[in-house]
Amino acid sequence: MPLPERSGTLLIRGGTIQTAESALRADILVRDGIIAAIGDGLDTSGADVLDAGGLLVIPGGIDPHTHMEMPFMGEVSSDDFRTGTEAAVAGGTTMIIDFAIPEPGGSLIEAWRVWSERAKKAVCDYAFHVCVTHWSASVASEMETLVRDHGVNSFKHFMAYKGALMVDDGVLLSSVGHALSLGALCNVHAENGDAVAHLQKTLLERGITGPKGHPLSRPPSVEGEAAQRIIAIADVLGAPIYIVHVSTADATDAIGRARANGQRVFGEVLAQHLVIDDSVYDTDDFRSAAAHVMSPPFRPKSHQAKLWAGLANGTLQTTATDHCCFCAPQKANGRDDFTKIPNGTPGIEDRMSVLWHHGVRTGRLTPAEFVAVTSTNTAKIFNIHPRKGNVSVGADADLVLWDPNGTRTISAATHHQRVDYNVFEGMEVTGLARTTIAGGHVVWHENQLHTVPGSGRYVARPPFAPICFPHADTGAAG
Ligand SMILES: NC(=O)NCCC(=O)O
Numbered sequence: 218m219p220l221p222e223r224s225g226t227l228l229i230r231g232g233t234i235q236t237a238e239s240a241l242r243a244d245i246l247v248r249d250g251i252i253a254a255i256g257d258g259l260d261t262s263g264a265d266v267l268d269a270g271g272l273l274v275i276p277g278g279i280d281p282h283t284h285m286e287m288p289f290m291g292e293v294s295s296d297d298f299r300t301g302t303e304a305a306v307a308g309g310t311t312m313i314i315d316f317a318i319p320e321p322g323g324s325l326i327e328a329w330r331v332w333s334e335r336a337k338k339a340v341c342d343y344a345f346h347v348c349v350t351h352w353s354a355s356v357a358s359e360m361e362t363l364v365r366d367h368g369v370n371s372f373k374h375f376m377a378y379k380g381a382l383m384v385d386d387g388v389l390l391s392s393v394g395h396a397l398s399l400g401a402l403c404n405v406h407a408e409n410g411d412a413v414a415h416l417q418k419t420l421l422e423r424g425i426t427g428p429k430g431h432p433l434s435r436p437p438s439v440e441g442e443a444a445q446r447i448i449a450i451a452d453v454l455g456a457p458i459y460i461v462h463v464s465t466a467d468a469t470d471a472i473g474r475a476r477a478n479g480q481r482v483f484g485e486v487l488a489q490h491l492v493i494d495d496s497v498y499d500t501d502d503f504r505s506a507a508a509h510v511m512s513p514p515f516r517p518k519s520h521q522a523k524l525w526a527g528l529a530n531g532t533l534q535t536t537a538t539d540h541c542c543f544c545a546p547q548k549a550n551g552r553d554d555f556t557k558i559p560n561g562t563p564g565i566e567d568r569m570s571v572l573w574h575h576g577v578r579t580g581r582l583t584p585a586e587f588v589a590v591t592s593t594n595t596a597k598i599f600n601i602h603p604r605k606g607n608v609s610v611g612a613d614a615d616l617v618l619w620d621p622n623g624t625r626t627i628s629a630a631t632h633h634q635r636v637d638y639n640v641f642e643g644m645e646v647t648g649l650a651r652t653t654i655a656g657g658h659v660v661w662h663e664n665q666l667h668t669v670p671g672s673g674r675y676v677a678r679p680p681f682a683p684i685c686f687p688h689a690d691t692g693a694a695g
Pocket residue numbers: 284406510511512513539541560561562
């Protein structure tokens with residue numbers, strides 16, 4: 218089928234609309250980037266037609282955790298906002314939330330400006346969590362400005378990376394408490410950074426300098442302890458909290474207990490952690506082992522069942538990729554010292570297929586749950602629903618014509634990510650994006666990109682997401 222012109226009006230005909238709630242056979246009329254009508258027998262004069270026969274029409278994926286062109290560990294991650302978002306749309310993701318990270322001791326607003334400049338070449342919509350890496354009166358005041366004037370409703374904290382991004386409990390208490398008063402949600406990378414630093418030192422002293430030392434320096438209990446600690450801090454303050462890249466049974470259980478007690482704790486899991494285990498470090502091939510160095514590291518396989526169950530039973534709500542690419546020459550910085558290997562793995566192009574193949578096709582997730590954990594729940598938690606993560610009249614036309622039976626083999630040889638390996642290399646997956654529509658325009662169709670750098674828009678996110686701040690939603694005293 219030929220590619221429709223960028224005419225502004227598009228009819229998606231013959232598909233089954235799959236949302237997080239239901240499946241419905243209906244056509245969709247898109248006008249000026251917005252879903253204008255849903256139904257049969259729509260007035261479609263002048264519209265370009267996309268045939269969705271045999272396909273599902275789903276909300277475009279939202280990846281709430283990416284790091285495009287991020288300076289980190291002496292390098293800059295290799296996918297920029299153009300290449301990274303092109304890879305995103307090729308895989309059915311139409312929005313990312315990246316992280317603006319201040320210089321040490323620096324301004325949060327300046328970081329937001331720097332990242333806004335970098336993101337101007339994005340081909341799909343984007344937003345930023347802003348990182349809090351230190352505490353002062355000016356940080357508090359900048360958080361307020363970011364929420365009020367810049368559409369930021371989430372702040373990120375690292376409990377790991379001692380001597381760089383890590384914050385202590387005092388900073389966490391101040392920041393989470395302040396964010397609560399602003400109606401903003403705090404994100405946390407939960408690993409005990411002191412324990413990691415201690416174990417790294419001990420391992421190096423014992424002569425363990427290769428990538429095998431990486432998982433040994435970050436055992437599951439390091440994540441479990443930090444998850445419990447931030448949950449306790451949030452409980453003390455009565456604040457919601459969002460834990461990024463949950464990789465262990467330990468942290469999943471901690472979130473489950475907190476939620477059972479009524480705490481608003483949200484958990485994110487990465488596509489990579491769901492299907493790849495720690496056997497990737499069990500090799501003397503430095504390049505291959507270093508390629509898999511990310512934090513938290515890949516875990517013993519036994520953790521994966523808990524992560525999948527967490528997604529299915531609602532303990533974990535979102536899936537992400539922590540897309541953070543470093544090529545082999547960058548990873549080689551740590552050839553003689555695993556603590557110097559830039560941490561991060563790619564994933565943005567393959568998250569949706571991996572989730573469909575290993576989630577839906579195995580019966581772990583229903584198609585509705587797939588939509589919930591790939592877009593809708595993220596849109597609700599970060600307060601951009603129903604504009605995003607949704608197929609309804611008035612919503613943004615970020616849509617994917619999803620082929621539930623289409624098959625492809627994942628490979629760095631064919632992917633669009635600007636990185637020289639793929640952690641899912643050779644994996645044959647069923648379920649793929651035939652066509653991706655971002656902001657009403659076809660950006661991926663029949664295996665071809667049709668993107669326009671700069672067509673992505675910044676998405677301002679208002680504070681007090683109802684799912685995080687139910688008191689604010691009802692008007693009751695909080
Ligand atoms: N995850 C990772 O290894 N790199 C990116 C930074 C972070 O999210 O911790």
